[in-house]
Structure formats: structure tokens, C-alpha cells
Amino acid sequence: MTEKKTLFIDGKEVEIENERNILELCRKAGIDIPTFCYQPELSIYGACRLCLVEIEGRGILSSCSTPPEAGLKIKTNTDEIRKLRRMTMELLLASHPQDCLKCGKSTHCKLQEIARKVGVKEIRYKHSVKDLPVDDSSYSLIRDPAKCILCGNCVRMCAEVQGIGAVNFANRGSNSVVITAFGKDMAKTECVNCGQCAAVCPTGALQIKSEIDETMKDINNPEKITVVQMAPAVRVAIAEEFGLPPGIDSTKKIVAALKKIGVDYVYDTNFTADMTIVEEATEFVHRLQNGGTFPMFTSCCPAWIKYAETYYPSLLNNISSCRSPQGMFGAVVRKAMPGLTGKDNKDIVSISIMPCTAKKFEARRDQFIHDGKAEIDHVLTTQELAEMLKSAGINLVEMDDVDLDMPLGMYTGAGVIFGVTGGVMEAVLRFAAEKIGGIKNAIEFKNVRGEEGIREAEVELNGRTFKLAVVHGLANAGKVAQEVVDGTCKYDLIEVMACPMGCVGGAGQPVSEGLVKKKLRAQGLYNADEHCALRKSQENTAVYEVYEKYFEGGPATHAAHENLHTTYVARPKTDLELDMNRTAKDAVRVELNLSGENMRKGVENLMGDVFAKIRENGLQQQTKVVVTFGHTGDDPMVTVAGKTVEPEADKVVEAIKAVK
Amino acid sequence: MSETTGHEVSAFDKIEKVKEILDKNGRQSSRLIPILQEVQEVYRYLPKEIMNYVAQALGIPAGRVYGVATFYAHFSLEPKGRYLIRLCDGTACHVRGSEPILNALREKLGLTVEKPTTDDMMFTIETVSCLGACGLAPVVVVNEDVHGQMTPDKAIKMVDDILQAENS
Numbered sequence: 001m002t003e004k005k006t007l008f009i010d011g012k013e014v015e016i017e018n019e020r021n022i023l024e025l026c027r028k029a030g031i032d033i034p035t036f037c038y039q040p041e042l043s044i045y046g047a048c049r050l051c052l053v054e055i056e057g058r059g060i061l062s063s064c065s066t067p068p069e070a071g072l073k074i075k076t077n078t079d080e081i082r083k084l085r086r087m088t089m090e091l092l093l094a095s096h097p098q099d100c101l102k103c104g105k106s107t108h109c110k111l112q113e114i115a116r117k118v119g120v121k122e123i124r125y126k127h128s129v130k131d132l133p134v135d136d137s138s139y140s141l142i143r144d145p146a147k148c149i150l151c152g153n154c155v156r157m158c159a160e161v162q163g164i165g166a167v168n169f170a171n172r173g174s175n176s177v178v179i180t181a182f183g184k185d186m187a188k189t190e191c192v193n194c195g196q197c198a199a200v201c202p203t204g205a206l207q208i209k210s211e212i213d214e215t216m217k218d219i220n221n222p223e224k225i226t227v228v229q230m231a232p233a234v235r236v237a238i239a240e241e242f243g244l245p246p247g248i249d250s251t252k253k254i255v256a257a258l259k260k261i262g263v264d265y266v267y268d269t270n271f272t273a274d275m276t277i278v279e280e281a282t283e284f285v286h287r288l289q290n291g292g293t294f295p296m297f298t299s300c301c302p303a304w305i306k307y308a309e310t311y312y313p314s315l316l317n318n319i320s321s322c323r324s325p326q327g328m329f330g331a332v333v334r335k336a337m338p339g340l341t342g343k344d345n346k347d348i349v350s351i352s353i354m355p356c357t358a359k360k361f362e363a364r365r366d367q368f369i370h371d372g373k374a375e376i377d378h379v380l381t382t383q384e385l386a387e388m389l390k391s392a393g394i395n396l397v398e399m400d401d402v403d404l405d406m407p408l409g410m411y412t413g414a415g416v417i418f419g420v421t422g423g424v425m426e427a428v429l430r431f432a433a434e435k436i437g438g439i440k441n442a443i444e445f446k447n448v449r450g451e452e453g454i455r456e457a458e459v460e461l462n463g464r465t466f467k468l469a470v471v472h473g474l475a476n477a478g479k480v481a482q483e484v485v486d487g488t489c490k491y492d493l494i495e496v497m498a499c500p501m502g503c504v505g506g507a508g509q510p511v512s513e514g515l516v517k518k519k520l521r522a523q524g525l526y527n528a529d530e531h532c533a534l535r536k537s538q539e540n541t542a543v544y545e546v547y548e549k550y551f552e553g554g555p556a557t558h559a560a561h562e563n564l565h566t567t568y569v570a571r572p573k574t575d576l577e578l579d580m581n582r583t584a585k586d587a588v589r590v591e592l593n594l595s596g597e598n599m600r601k602g603v604e605n606l607m608g609d610v611f612a613k614i615r616e617n618g619l620q621q622q623t624k625v626v627v628t629f630g631h632t633g634d635d636p637m638v639t640v641a642g643k644t645v646e647p648e649a650d651k652v653v654e655a656i657k658a659v660k
Numbered sequence: 661m662s663e664t665t666g667h668e669v670s671a672f673d674k675i676e677k678v679k680e681i682l683d684k685n686g687r688q689s690s691r692l693i694p695i696l697q698e699v700q701e702v703y704r705y706l707p708k709e710i711m712n713y714v715a716q717a718l719g720i721p722a723g724r725v726y727g728v729a730t731f732y733a734h735f736s737l738e739p740k741g742r743y744l745i746r747l748c749d750g751t752a753c754h755v756r757g758s759e760p761i762l763n764a765l766r767e768k769l770g771l772t773v774e775k776p777t778t779d780d781m782m783f784t785i786e787t788v789s790c791l792g793a794c795g796l797a798p799v800v801v802v803n804e805d806v807h808g809q810m811t812p813d814k815a816i817k818m819v820d821d822i823l824q825a826e827n828s
Contacts (some may be wrong), residue, residue, distance in 0.1 A: 073783055165721030170730040181715075182708045190721070288705050308794035574722060578709045580671050599687075599717050627675070629716035 007072040015396030016068045020044070023051050023063040031076050032086065034114045036202045037151035038064040040514035042160055043498060045152050049088050050114065052081050060084065085118045092149050094125035096203070103147070103204040108511060112148065112204035132177065137185035139355035139364050140193035140209055140631040143167075148178050148205035151361055152576040161500065163475030164307070166191040178205070181574065190310050192474065194303035194498045195357030195507025208357055208381055208508060212388045215378040218349040219262045225341050226349045228258055229329040231410075233355035233503035234382045235526035240510040241386035242396045246517040247524030252401035254353075254385075259402060261392045265337075268404050269352065270411030272328035273418040273427070275546070276300065277537035279564050280322045281431045282555040284493065285383030293317045295484060295491045298424050300324045302362035303498035305568060307474050312481045314569030320564040324416060326352050326359050330375035331563040332408065351378045353385050355419065355506030358498070367566045381508025410542035413443075413529035420456040420522040421472040421502035422448040422455065427494040429459060430536040431467075437461035443535050447525075451501065451515060454480065456491075469494045472502055570637075572628055580625040582610065588623040588659045590614075590652060594629050595635040603636050609649035610638075617653050622660060668785040677702045678710060682717050691716040692728055696735060704744075741777050741784035743822055744750045750790030757811075761798055762787065764812035768777040768819055782826070783819070 005016040009029045019025045020046065026033045036048040046065035053063045056073035060081065065075075075081070083117060091116060098565060100106045135143040154171065159165040166189050170179045198206040218224050235251045255266045273497065284296055298549065299305060299320040308315055329523040333350045341348065362368070363376040365623070389396055403409070414430050417423030425448045429649045433442035437460075448468065453476040457468045469491040471477050477496045483489035499505040504521035505512075512518055529535060537543070544554075552559040572593070592610060594603055614623055636647045640655035681698045685691040695714060700706055706729050715722040729735045745765065749758050762785070766772060769783050775783040793799045796808025800815060807818060 159721070167725050168721065168723035168727040170723075170727045172731045172733075179726075180724075181712070181726045189723075328710075574712055575711045576670075576709045578675070578713070579673075594716070608672075608676065629713050 005070040007068060007070060007074065009074045010076055013429050016070065016169060016267050019558055021064050022053060022055075022061075022066045022068055022072075022074060022413065025068050026053070026063060026074070026076055033063055033076060034117055035064060036110060036114070036149060037153060037437050039153055039157070039200050041198070042153065042156040045156065047095055048092075048149070048151050050085055050169070052084055054081060068395045071617060082118070082182035089115050089118050089120050090123045091124060093120065093123050094127055095129060096149065097129050097146055097419065098127070099491055101457065103148075104210065105201075105205045109204060115560065129320050132467055135180075135324075136209065137187035137189070138191065138209065139314055139360045140195055141186060141191075141198055142207045144205055144207070145177050145179065145184060146205075147203045150178065150452045152178070153200035153202065154178060154206055155173075155202050157196045157539070161305075161473050161475055162194060162196060162303075162498065163473075163478045164190055164549050164606065167197060182576070184574065188575050190523060191312070192303040192306040192498065193358040193361040194474070197507075198357065199401050199507040199509075199511060199654050203522065209360065210384055210387075211360070211378045212391070214390075215351055215380060216261075216388065218351075218377065223627060223635055224344050225265070225337070225346055226263045227265045227267065227333050227337055227353060228351045228353060229267050229269045229272075229326070229333070230254060230353045231326065231355055231359075231503065232273065232416050232423075232525060233506060233509065233521065234353050234385070235511045235604050236419070236504065236521040236528070237355065238340075238382050238386055239385070240512075240517070240560060241390075244397055246512070249524060249528045250396060251528075253396050253399040253401060255404055256393050256399035256402035257389050257396050260394060260399070261389070263351070264341075265405045265408075267329070267408035268411050268415075269325045269329055270415030270418070271408045271540070271542065272325040272332060273415035274412055274416075274537035274540040275328050275332075275543045275564070276322055276424075277414055277427045277431050278543060278547075279328075279555045279560060281428055281435065283320055283322060284428070284432075285436065286556065289429045295489055296320055296493050298495045299566075301358070301497045301503075302326075302356070303358040304474065304477055304496040305478065306358070306361070307498065308481065309568055309571045310573055311478065312485065315481055315484055316568040316570070317495075318484060319568060322583070323564055323566045324359075324362065325415075326362060326376065326379075327352065327368060327566060328564050329408075330363070332546060332550070334375055335633075336408065336546065338628040346373070349378070350376045351380065352376055353382070355382050355509045356499075357381060357506075357507045365566075375426070382506075383508055383510060402567065407542040407545060410540055411532075411534035412537055412540050413532035414537040415540070416529045416532065417525050419503040420449075420525050421497050422450065422470045422495065423502065423525070424497075425468055425470050425493070428493065428495075431538055432461055433459070434538065448495075451519065466492045468492065471495065472497045472505075473500060474498050484637055494591075531556075577629070578627040580607075580619060580627060581623070587622055588641050588656050588657065590623050590625045591637075592625070592627045593638055593639075599629075606636055606638070606647055606649070607631055610652050613649040613653045614656070617657075619653065623656055672786045675700050675710075675755075678713060682714065687717055692718065692725065693732075694718070695777040696725070696729060700735060702746070703739075704742075705739045707735070734800065739781065741782050743783050743802055745783060745785045746788050746791070746798070747785065748789075748791045748793070748799040750797075752790075752794035752796065756797040758787075758798040760812050761800065761810050761815045765815050768816050783822075799816075 006013050009026055014029045022141045023033050033051045037045045037049040044065050046062050051063045052060050054075040084394055130146055133143040154167055158167055167178050219226050236247050237249045240246050241248045244619050251360045258266045265519050297319045299322050334345055336346045338345055361378040368375045414427035428446045433439040448470050453473050455470045459466050467490055471480055501518040503521055505518040547554050638645045638647045641659045645651050645655045668670045710729050711725045712722050715725040745763050765785055771776055771785050791799050797808050800807045
């Protein structure tokens with residue numbers, strides 16, 4: 001038996017288990033060391049200098065970057081440490097705007113919180129704030145670099161967990177900033193709007209773009225009928241904003257509160273989660289029977305969709321064409337509500353409440369906008385809902401229980417678990433076990449639950465073994481997608497959710513550090529599922545009624561394809577392009593889009609070949625050659641006057657001549 | 661040969677060179693700094709489109725390339741003039757009178773701190789912290805040529821000589 005290793009924190013003996021640093025040990029010992037730049041799920045950075053502790057014989061060190069060793073004697077609250085922490089805070093505040101009363105992060109701001117904790121009463125340094133422009137180009141997020149304290153949490157979150165790197169440090173010394181590549185607007189970068197950067201931002205430098213005012217205006221407008229859909233993960237997190245622990249199901253209280261502020265109909269995204277299962281499982285079976293593209297990826301997560309569109313456009317056919325539950329609900333509202341309310345669609349306001357910032361972007365996708373009218377008008381996050389209720393003077397926890405409206409508020413347990421990683425897969429299995437396997441009572445598939453970034457499972461249905469994967473975190477999704485590109489992927493169906501633990505860990509949820517609260521919310525959803533009388537999507541009779549009434553009777557009909565499915569588009573990582581020859585504006589535009597993946601295989605030679613041929617044929621003056629870079633995993637895409645052409649110099653010249 | 665064709669040729673030759681630089685460095689992201697140094701020799705600065713090319717070729721986020729390019733004073737994101745005049749303002753050069761030289765050069769070329777390059781893209785003036793040639797203070801380096809023991813008058817003559825050589 002190995003001996004226990006211990007060290008001493010403020011005189012108390014503490015056992016070292018597998019903590020990665022002294023900071024975590026201190027927290028285990030019940031002492032919350034202040035820090036900005038330490039996040040349990042990210043690499044250790046050691047930049048903010050708040051987590052200082054004194055180690056006997058070694059002096060003062062940052063506890064986040066010091067590994068525990070047996071026998072260390074650590075002090076966490078000496079006069080000197082208190083003084084140093086306070087001074088560090090003063091220095092940070094000296095270059096911070098200090099306009100807390102107007103800041104959207106106020107009362108949820110870690111800078112504020114720690115300034116109070118360390119007892120800042122005056123700031124002895126000159127106040128000098130950088131004048132940096134606010135970037136509000138994104139539908140989901142607002143970036144205010146003047147409020148940035150350079151802790152790097154967003155940079156590491158984006159690169160390490162999401163595998164993207166849309167924001168990074170730039171410049172040096174006192175000019176350092178966190179910024180997108182070339183200072184471009186967020187909306188024009190590879191950012192997928194997952195918002196995890198904002199979830200770990202300790203200040204107001206990255207915030208969720210609020211839609212509260214527009215939403216309230218419509219709710220207060222007597223001419224308008226307001227219809228709300230609420231995603232599963234919202235109900236197990238919102239009570240945290242009102243002082244309750246994570247994981248409590250507040251569905252009925254949310255309904256009561258929304259009705260109280262004047263919302264006309266409160267429905268549940270779980271309804272279309274069930275519909276998604278019916279539609280998506282039908283698609284899966286159709287692919288199986290008709291030699292369709294495999295593996296199939298799920299399509300519920302809008303951040304994953306934009307990630308795939310940006311990094312893996314060659315896999316877009318692998319993604320289920322089903323809209324996300326939010327997207328399906330958008331369509332159902334437009335079909336069903338005019339009949340139910342007697343109002344015209346222009347007077348019906350569709351509002352969704354989501355745990356997610358990327359859903360704001362999803363609602364504005366071209367596919368969901370018809371004749372300038374969006375199917376979904378406003379998307380609020382859980383945080384915004386809490387704020388909106390508070391602004392109306394409503395305390396959620398004091399609400400009586402009110403039931404969801406019917407029929408679009410009917411749901412099964414399978415819909416509820418959409419909000420947690422593995423949930424969509426489990427819901428599919430509940431459907432498939434019965435419909436393909438003929439197994440009646442298969443409900444819980446616990447092998448797809450858990451917190452591992454990539455989980456595998458197998459299920460045997462009707463004599464065939466299906467290999468499944470459940471992935472959360474886009475860096476993990478990227479690994480699996482690369483396997484598909486490389487032809488080494490062994491799965492049949494892959495569920496992807498961008499955020500840690502799935503939607504319960506969405507960036508629109510109340511801020512929660514690490515996985516502890518997220519896991520409690522996940523458990524809350526599993527509990528809610530257990531309490532459902534119906535637990536399989538195929539048991540949701542309202543779904544079939546809606547199919548009957550509005551979508552020609554069932555899944556995979558023409559009407560279902562029109563309204564419940566969508567299309568994806570390849571997106572460049574950036575809008576930068578290299579203009580190779582400056583010619584007249586009416587010249588034929590020849591675009592060579594070179595992919596990162598194929599560049600290693602010499603695809604850039606295409607540039608030389610095309611250019612030589614154009615010169616050879618004397619077409620320089622009539623063509624405008626533009627080179628763009630950045631479609632990973634795709635063949636080079638060559639377009640002439642907007643039309644795709646085979647990536648061969650001769651074909652390009654032929655196409656140019658054809659246009660002329 | 662028309663102007664358009666001239667641009668084509670140079671734009672094309674340059675991007676070919678970038679490709680060679682990438683290949684020579686094995687397209688390794690660990691070679692990012694040497695790659696950017698060589699690219700800067702081709703363009704005399706780092707165009708953002710080319711930084712994006714480098715990022716995609718190395719399979720790293722463009723933001724990282726931008727971060728590295730903005731971190732080092734050696735890299736420039738703005739086009740520089742054909743003659744890069746670097747004036748040492750280290751301790752030795754400063755006490756030996758680098759500032760009057762800087763003022764004289766800026767006045768001569770109509771440049772300021774905010775506008776370091778002439779409109780005709782002929783001259784760029786930069787100050788550097790030390791060129792390691794303190795024995796020759798004050799020192800001015802034009803492209804690769806070192807001029808020691810400079811005075812404001814000598815500096816202006818140096819510029820005139822360059823202009824004369826260009827015009828002849």
C-alpha cells in the first residue's frame with residue numbers, strides 16, 4: 001500500500017490526490033483562491049497573478065502554475081499576499097473602463113467580484129483606458145476590447161476546446177489586445193458563435209448580444225401574438241439565477257412567469273426535438289436502404305454546423321439534413337399558429353429561449369428567412385430570460401406552476417434529454433430499437449451517457465451492429481470529422497454538440513466554471529426524463545397530429561422536406577482574397593479556392609497552370625483571377641463567373657471562353 | 661507591355677516565391693517565424709492575404725499568424741518604401757545626437773511618426789533601439805548599408821544622392 005501524500009495549507013494537512021496544481025488543492029481544502037486566468041478545463045496560463053500563495057522556503061508563487069508536492073507548507077492569506085493581490089487588482093482596474101453601472105456584465109462580473117473580495121477601496125494608479133472600437137458585428141456576441149484584462153481564457157477556450165482559434169493575442173507589451181485575425185469583424189471570421197469565449201470571460205469584454213428590448217416591445221404590443229418555444233437545457237439552469245442549485249426543473253414556473261409578462265403561448269422545443277427524432281431516424285433508415293452517405297452526423301447544434309461548413313465542407317452531405325429542433329419549431333409556428341390564433345403570420349412573433357448563443361445566428365440563416373421575414377423573430381438565452389424576468393420584477397422561484405400550452409407543448413422524455421451530450425443519440429436509439437429492432441421496452445441506453453469528449457457505443461438492431469459515437473467540444477468533433485475525411489472512421493452515426501456537456505453547458509446558460517454545475521444540470525434532465533410518462537419520441541401523438549395537419553401526413557413527405565429540412569453552405573474562414581491581376585470590373589471572375597488539406601498535395605500548382613493558360617490564350621484583360629485560401633478537406637473549388645469548373649487549367653480557359 | 665501585365669507578372673512571381681518558401685520550410689507550423697521573415701523579404705512587408713495563405717498552408721488559425729506578425733517589431737504589416745532608413749536611437753547614438761538627424765530626415769521627406777513612408781513608396785523612416793554599432797554613433801542604416809558618424813547635413817546629402825541615382 002502506498003503512503004498517502006500530504007501537504008499543509010494554512011496549517012491544515014491536506015491529501016494530494018490527482019490535483020494538477022496547488023490552487024485546486026486549496027479549493028479542495030475549502031479555500032477559494034481568487035483567479036481570472038485559471039479555468040479547470042483549459043491549460044494553465046499563470047498570467048493574472050491573483051492566485052499568489054506563500055510556500056515556506058520558496059517564497060510567493062502563483063498557485064495555479066505550481067504543482068503540489070508532499071510536505072509543502074502553504075499560506076494563503078498572509079498580510080503580504082493580501083497586499084499583493086490588492087495591488088494587482090488596482091493595476092488591472094487602472095486600465096479598466098470602470099463604467100460598471102452601464103455594463104451588461106455588471107453583478108455577474110468576476111472583476112467586480114474579486115475587487116470586492118480582495119478589498120480594493122482606492123485605485124492609486126492613474127486611470128487610463130484604451131480607446132478601442134466595440135465589435136458588434138456578430139448576431140451572438142459583442143466584443144469590447146477596452147474591458148479586456150488579457151487573461152487569455154477566451155483564446156485558450158477557442159483554440160483548445162473548440163479547435164478554432166478565432167481570437168488570439170496580437171501586438172506586444174502595453175499594446176497587447178485579444179483580437180480576431182487581422183482585426184476583422186467577428187461575423188467575418190471562422191467564429192462559430194458558440195459563445196464559450198464569453199462564458200469564460202471574467203469581464204464584459206465578451207458578452208452575449210442581448211435581444212431583451214426588442215422582445216419586450218413585441219410582448220407589450222397588443223397587436224402581436226407572441227409564441228415562445230423553450231429549449232430543454234433552459235429549465236434546469238435558469239433557477240440558478242434566482243439562487244437555487246443547478247438541476248431543478250423549472251418548466252412550469254417559466255411558463256407562469258412568461259404568461260405573467262404577457263406572452264400568449266408558451267410551448268416547448270422538446271416537441272420538435274421529438275419531431276427531429278422521427279424525421280432524422282427516418283432519414284437514417286432511408287440512407288441505409290438507399291446506399292446514402294455514411295457516417296451520418298446529427299444536425300441539432302448550430303455551432304457544429306457552422307464549424308463543419310467552415311472546416312469540413314466536403315462532409316456536408318454526411319450531416320443530417322434535418323433542421324435543428326429550434327429550426328423545426330420555427331416552421332411549425334408559421335404553419336400552425338395562424339390557424340390556432342386566427343392571426344396572420346405577420347402579427348405572430350416567434351420567440352425562442354435557448355441555452356445557446358449560436359441559436360441567434362441560426363435563426364438568421366438564409367434558409368430560415370423567406371421574403372425578408374424570419375421564421376423566428378427573437379432568440380433569447382437563459383441569461384437574458386432571467387434578466388428580462390428580473391426587469392419585470394418577477395422572481396421565478398415564487399411562481400406557481402402553470403402547464404405548457406398544447407398541442408405544441410407536448411413532449412416525451414426523449415425530447416428532454418436533447419439538452420445533454422449523448423441525449424440525441426439515446427433518443428434516436430429509443431426510436432430505432434423499436435422501429436428497426438422490434439424491441440418494445442428499450443428506454444435507457446446508459447453507455448452513450450457520460451462526460452468523455454468522444455464516447456463510443458455499439459447497438460445491435462435486427463441483426464446488424466451499428467457503431468455510434470457521441471462527441472462534445474468541437475476540437476473533438478474535428479478529430480472525428482478528420483477520420484471521416486481520411487476514410488478511417490468506423491462509426492455509422494455521430495452526435496455532435498459544441499459545448500462542454502452539450503446544451504446544458506451552453507454559453508447562454510448562467511455562468512458556471514468547470515463541469516460541476518453542468519453535470520448537475522445534465523442529471524436534472526435525466527431526472528425529468530424519468531418522470532415523463534412517455535419516454536420515446538414515437539409516443540408523442542401531437543407530433544403525428546402536426547404531421548397529419550401540416551406536413552402531408554408523415555416524415556419524409558414533400559412538405560416535411562420543404563419545411564423541416566435545410567441545406568448547408570461551404571463557408572470560407574475569411575473573406576480575404578488575393579487579386580492576381582487588376583482588370584476591368586466587367587472581366588470574367590475566375591476564383592481558385594485552394595484547400596488547406598490539398599495544399600500539401602501540390603494543389604497550388606493549379607494557380608500557375610491556370611495563369612499560364614490564360615496568358616497563352618491572351619485572356620488576361622478579360623479575366624479577373626482571384627485566389628482564396630481555406631477550405632479544409634475539400635477539393636480545390638474553381639469557379640468561373642460563379643459556376644464551378646473542374647480544377648484543370650484547360651477547363652478553366654474553356655469556361656472563360658464560353659462566358660465571353 | 662501594359663501596366664496590367666506588369667502587375668500580373670509580379671503578383672504571380674511573388675506568390676510562386678511564397679510557395680517555394682513554404683515548401684522549403686516543410687510547411688511546418690514550428691517554422692512560422694522563418695517563413696514570415698522570408699515572405700517579408702519578397703513583399704517588403706506582410707500583406708494580410710499572404711499571411712492568410714501561410715496560415716492555411718500550415719494548418720493553423722490565421723489569428724496566430726497575425727499574433728506573431730504583430731508581436732515582433734521586425735515584421736511590418738504596412739508596405740515599406742524601397743529605401744528603408746533605420747536610424748539608431750539607442751543610448752550611445754542618442755547622446756551623440758541622433759534626434760536632430762531624425763528631425764532633419766523627416767522634414768526633408770515630409771514624414772512623421774504616424775506617417776513613416778513617403779507617398780511614392782520610395783522612403784521609410786524607422787527608429788531602432790540599438791544596431792550594435794555604438795562605436796560609429798550616431799548610425800543610420802539604409803537597407804543593408806551602414807552609415808556611421810552621421811550628422812543632419814550628411815543625412816540629407818545621403819537622401820539627395822539616392823534621389824539623384826534614382827532619377828538618372
